Amino acid sequence: MMTQPLHNTTDAAQDQYHPRPEIDLDYLTELLKELLAIPSPTGYTDAIVRYVGKELKSLGIDFELTRRGAIRATLPGRTAKPNRAIVAHVDTLGAMVTRLKPNGRLSVRPIGTWSSRFAEGCRVTVFNDAGHHRGSLIPLKASGHVYADEIDTQPVNWDQLEVRVDDLSRDEQELFHNGLRVGDYIAIDPQPEFTDHGYIVSRHLDDKAGVACLLAAAKYVLEHSDAKPLPIDCHLLFTISEEVGSGASTVLHRDCAELVAIDNATNAPEQNSSEYDVTITMMDASGPFDYHLTQRLLKLAREHGILHGRDVFRHYRCDAASAVEAGNDIRTALVCFGVDSSHGYERTHTDSLACVARLIACYMQSPAVVPRDADQMGPLKGFPKQQHIRQPPEPQPHHSEKVDRRTASPRAEASPGHDNADADRAPAGFESGGVG
């Protein structure tokens, strides 16, 4: 078990310390195993929606579905206005058949954005109208004994791959006879491995680990609320089309004021995410997340001694973006478990999942970030404030003074050593953590 705090020390000694929620990690990891075992490429999610529905039922949480199967469950609070939502997506990357080839193989295109490099050698299930077939995604030049060095020089793209179906399919007719058709869904085997040291190596941790964290947090809250309702209604959303960009566009109430998405944080040398804690994301490709909601999450993490760090993601979007783009006037934030090789050979650690579930449980139990958000429109009264300093006005030259604008020194030079901007800038990888 990795317990070394990688993002530790405190940056807010004034925060009050509260006990940290102890999440049922056995429940979380067993649930994750079950979720990973259910194929759910975007567009083929009915089975996993049914499974999550059953799990909600067994936890005693009410829910309803949209027409296509996005789930909106509710943990009731003392007030329904404003209310909040926490979202994770049940769909995963996958592929689709585009052509039955004369050589008895299948051409494919990806569902969601992922590199064919990571598809080479995958075991797959092809779902057709009547049943399913097992097979492998392999490069066109798949045998070293035939192609020798050409294997290493063939390009990497989806045109270079084909599915070899494990049935008598030597040509196009035999594929057709076996029931295979253009448009059949392809689910990629997750090949999960849970190591003794807490590592979880599997495809589709994005976002099944997020779903498991959300349900584990809900279970904790239900078991520790002493029958007291939450401060405000909290909706648990499970979306079905995040990987193609439209995830949380339809499943929200218009009166929902806050949305926290749970998804993966991308590990890389130039990133500030870690596989061993929770990452609170400040911005992704869709823009900055809500200042006040994000500050609330940072404060909760500090107060409850939850290891965390901050990061900014470049080639990344999540359910929060689709919610805002669909016209919801909603505060959004992104809470992440660390994933190494996202959308490829993914790996995370149970320490990270525990931190995410703890933070989500704390958030569920916290009051509305901005009570004024109960109404969509309102006056200035109750409107929040960001950290603010008023800029001093430009010195106006006395009318008798002649200033040469070309040689006047910049105002910032006036106070060397007085710039406090660096005082709270923690070096990368040493962001705040436990208080107390």
Ligand SMILES: [Zn+2]
């Ligand atoms: Zn995701």
